[in-house]
Amino acid sequence: MKIMYVYADNAATTCVSPVAAEAMIPCFTKVYGNPSTFHSVGQKAAEYLENARDTVAKLLNADAKEIYFTASGSEADNQAIRSAAFLGGKKGKRHIISTQFEHHAVLHTLDKLKKEGFEVTLLDVHKKGIVTPEEIASAIREDTCLVTIMFANNEIGTLQPISEIGALCQERGVLFHTDAVQAVGHVPVDVKAIQIDMLSLSGHKFHGPKGVGALYVRQGIPLINLIEGGQQERGKRAGTENVPGIVGMAAALEESVAHLDENIKKVTALREKLIIGLEGIPHSCLNGDRNQRVPGTVNFCFEGIEGESLLLLLDEKGVAASSGSACTSGSLDPSHVLLALGLPHEIAHGSLRLSIGEYNTEAEIDHIIQVVPGVVQRLRDMSPVWDKLEKGEQAHLI
DSSP states (O other), rough: OOOOEEEEEETTTOOHHHHHHHHHHHHHHOOOOTTTTTHHHHHHHHHHHHHHHHHHHHHHTOOGGEEEEEHHHHHHHHHHHHHHHHHHHHHTTEEEEEETTTOHHHHHOOOOOOOOHHHHEEOOOOOTTOOOOHHHHOOTTTEEEEOOSBBBOOOBBBBHHHHHHHHHHHHTOOOOEETTTTBBBBOOOOOTTTTTTTEEEGGTTTSSSSSSSEEEOTTOOOOOSSSSSHHHHHHHHHHHHOOHHHHHHHHHHHHHHHTTHHHHHHHHHHHHHHHHHTTTTTTEEEEEEEBBBBBBEEEEETTTHHHHHHHHHHHTTTTTEEEEEOGGTTOOOOOOHHHHHOOHHHHHTTTTEEOOOOOHHHHHHHHHHHHHHHHHHHHHHHHHHHHHHTTSSSSOOO
């Protein structure tokens, strides 16, 4: 009997949708010119490129001149943060506010800026994984040049109060950047309505191809270059544009936004079924706020086990999952996101992230619910730590 295999790691990456794949094909076979050239083949590629820019801009409620294409969300994060820091530094403003559980593309960039003389305040996100606008307001100073807060967390899925933060930053005259890699294509995003100055996104998180992202920058905010060379992207991102990837990303985003309401309804229902099915496992906890989260991300901790072993056994049972961010999967350290919630190291080590999407089915959710409890129990049966917990030699933490 063939074992059902469920892909539940959509926060790491998604499959390319048929619509996106179809949109890309002409860029490989017919419209393959360099968009910076003047002949007709190149100009046709330039037309595809600008049509994609128009599409992405429209879907974010931005102007096409405010969209810059990058190779990833990480690159977009780096360029946004470094640009705001450079601008602030020229004005004598060298203070940046963020949170403790940002993506490492943000945190590592901030670490480098600290070495360059910037001061960084990382706010708590508390047990529910949400920062409050009041804490941000209290942290803003006269020399604050940037607030950078992720729209949705990549490991636990919690949504931040982005609209309130945007209004606050505009009122206080501070630039506001959001890493929206896990939000765009999954929840409504309107850069004008929520008063965002800069926003990062990545195509492969919503059924576009890998290796392409975008940075929205409100008109009037100058960018610094991370890559020098040609005059591509209005001189702000050198290198021949990845036209097939950009076209595929735009098509995928257009499809996602067109079906956003129905996808949110479907995926949220699947998520709720998944949470209810797993929360009955003894000595387990759901990480992050129960409701204020993206539709498809669920993160649990199970006491007495290691996340790496859990993933390997789940894969054998037909479930592809993760223990946190794919960008740090090679690390033996517990998730910085879970530690930021206040979880102890020994609990954070036993984490499981299940991220589902509109391509998942109810039968697949049933399979996950059927498989996970048995795998958790198998690992606990082999664990000397669990043995001590059950004998009362150590106190349970969950």
